[in-house]
Amino acid sequence: MLEIKNINVKLGQFSLKNISLQVEQGGYLTVLGLSGAGKTVLLEVLAGLVRPDSGEVILRGKNITHHSIQQRPLGLVYQDMALFPHMSVRKNLQYPLKGKGLSARAKQNRIEELARLTKTEHLLERSPGTLSGGEAQRVALARTLASDPEILLLDEPLASLDVKLRQELRELLKTINQTGKTIIHVTHDHMEAATLSKHVAIIEDGSLLQWGKPDEVFRHPVSEFVARFSGIKNIFPCKLNPAAEKNGLFPAITPGGQEIKLLNHPDKEHAHIMIPGEDIFVSEHRLETSAINQYEGEIKDIYLLNHGVELVIHALEDFSVIISRKSLDNLKLFAGKKVWFSFKASAVRIL
Amino acid sequence: MFQDWRTRVVLIFLSGLIVLFIVAPIAGMLLQTSAAEYMGAISDPEVGSSIRLTLFASMGATLIFGLLAIPLAYVLARKNFPLRGLVNGLIDLPVVIPHSAAGIALLGVISRNTLVGQAGEQVGIQFVGGIAGIVVAMAFVSLPFAINAARDGFAAVPEKLEKAALNLGASPARVFFSISLPLAKRNVISGLAMMWARGLSEFGAIIIIAYHPMVTPVLIWERFASFGLSYARPVAAVFILVCLTIFILMRLLTKTRYHVRN
Numbered sequence: 217m218l219e220i221k222n223i224n225v226k227l228g229q230f231s232l233k234n235i236s237l238q239v240e241q242g243g244y245l246t247v248l249g250l251s252g253a254g255k256t257v258l259l260e261v262l263a264g265l266v267r268p269d270s271g272e273v274i275l276r277g278k279n280i281t282h283h284s285i286q287q288r289p290l291g292l293v294y295q296d297m298a299l300f301p302h303m304s305v306r307k308n309l310q311y312p313l314k315g316k317g318l319s320a321r322a323k324q325n326r327i328e329e330l331a332r333l334t335k336t337e338h339l340l341e342r343s344p345g346t347l348s349g350g351e352a353q354r355v356a357l358a359r360t361l362a363s364d365p366e367i368l369l370l371d372e373p374l375a376s377l378d379v380k381l382r383q384e385l386r387e388l389l390k391t392i393n394q395t396g397k398t399i400i401h402v403t404h405d406h407m408e409a410a411t412l413s414k415h416v417a418i419i420e421d422g423s424l425l426q427w428g429k430p431d432e433v434f435r436h437p438v439s440e441f442v443a444r445f446s447g448i449k450n451i452f453p454c455k456l457n458p459a460a461e462k463n464g465l466f467p468a469i470t471p472g473g474q475e476i477k478l479l480n481h482p483d484k485e486h487a488h489i490m491i492p493g494e495d496i497f498v499s500e501h502r503l504e505t506s507a508i509n510q511y512e513g514e515i516k517d518i519y520l521l522n523h524g525v526e527l528v529i530h531a532l533e534d535f536s537v538i539i540s541r542k543s544l545d546n547l548k549l550f551a552g553k554k555v556w557f558s559f560k561a562s563a564v565r566i567l
Numbered sequence: 568m569f570q571d572w573r574t575r576v577v578l579i580f581l582s583g584l585i586v587l588f589i590v591a592p593i594a595g596m597l598l599q600t601s602a603a604e605y606m607g608a609i610s611d612p613e614v615g616s617s618i619r620l621t622l623f624a625s626m627g628a629t630l631i632f633g634l635l636a637i638p639l640a641y642v643l644a645r646k647n648f649p650l651r652g653l654v655n656g657l658i659d660l661p662v663v664i665p666h667s668a669a670g671i672a673l674l675g676v677i678s679r680n681t682l683v684g685q686a687g688e689q690v691g692i693q694f695v696g697g698i699a700g701i702v703v704a705m706a707f708v709s710l711p712f713a714i715n716a717a718r719d720g721f722a723a724v725p726e727k728l729e730k731a732a733l734n735l736g737a738s739p740a741r742v743f744f745s746i747s748l749p750l751a752k753r754n755v756i757s758g759l760a761m762m763w764a765r766g767l768s769e770f771g772a773i774i775i776i777a778y779h780p781m782v783t784p785v786l787i788w789e790r791f792a793s794f795g796l797s798y799a800r801p802v803a804a805v806f807i808l809v810c811l812t813i814f815i816l817m818r819l820l821t822k823t824r825y826h827v828r829n
Contacts, residue, residue: 265730285733298731302749311745312735363735 291365312363625766640717670775705766720754
């Protein structure tokens, strides 16, 4: 297990503040954050390229905070691959094998094995400058794997790839992870995190905002930033009035004037609320249901998703509603149609 | 670009003037020297030995001082330390001071009554009036060319490549010799070539430290002062042709370029 304990780093104007995380053996942690949030610095701290001002990095119970870069079994793959331009792909892969006491035959076998795993056999004699983005990324992965790290640190590995290559590399990362290799992967793309990782951590401006299993983080974001970053819609900054409680329900007023009823109330006058699009029901008429929040609105847009359909319904605010394609057909929904939509007070989350 | 023909004509004219300004005197001298004069200079043992001495001394200065200066160039490119700007400025000092003044300054360090001069004599090295003095004078005035070019070369190597190499288990020394130096090679070599070329042409500092043995720039001056232009020109023309040939060969050898991703 890798434990990151209270890491603090100050680099000019930027600082990493009190970062604590854990990754179990064979785990896959994705660190999500915007550009400049400190994701790459965190990887460099783990790799030993940046010394933390305070805090500890503990690997399998051993404090490696002050170990040299070469002593750490953590392999870093940079976003721009950092392939050595004056060496062929084969020489790049050979680089970490030097001084490991391997025979020429053993080195050759290791390179061939890695080239097979990363599908780079045909690239071995090429110069890095002639590789496409996807090829270079696979070579960079193979080179880091050649150093046989216990933990792979990946800096935006899919950022510069097209959709097809992303899919291929995603599969490769899953395969590598399934061989028992622990992976820490930083990205700004929540979809990457959702599809690949066993745990996600979200950092903003050098601070860790939330971490846990993807489902927990994405369904229960602790702040507006996490929610928006996780691709969640229907987040509204609301005015609250605890004194207006009626039958155990508290009203929250959105900037557009939509009154939304909540089951509980934070001790403040303003808060962000969030309603998951999957928890909103659409109907042609007002319904007699337990859903307290019911509004009439007009369908503004319809987007086909991989699984289902997203409706954007305009009432006093725009609400994003996720329904199935079958419901879209059954209700004969189209842009411009007036519909009712409803959700329970218990579906509303306060961030 | 420059689609307007008038702009093009003005640009070509001005650029041509500057090129002509550099080329015309040298070409004029080479063309004014007759074949007999060339042959005379080539067969003159004094000219031959002075050219050999000049090439050898400048090569020695470049190999000893230029190579020793590479670590400093790397440090200036990669490390942040107090007064780095001052050190960068100090390196250019030999370029901006008069070279005869540089010779006087060096004399204060290497003459026979100084610690360095006496230490040199103990091991059989004579600076004043000796090849060692010529090497030191050439190195002093030409080192900035090697250091500045190498520093720019190291600075242009993406730091991530060095970090990646360290992360792959390489020692800092291996990173330097396998990544930084090969990638900065073009700049380092062209800096050393410039240092060598600058050393060849040095006159002011050398004449103060070692009039004899006579390097070619001193010989040219001596022939000019004692016998006049027609005696100095063939020596200068032969020397320029030798230097140009070597210089062109060195430029051709340092043409490698690498495409660094991103």
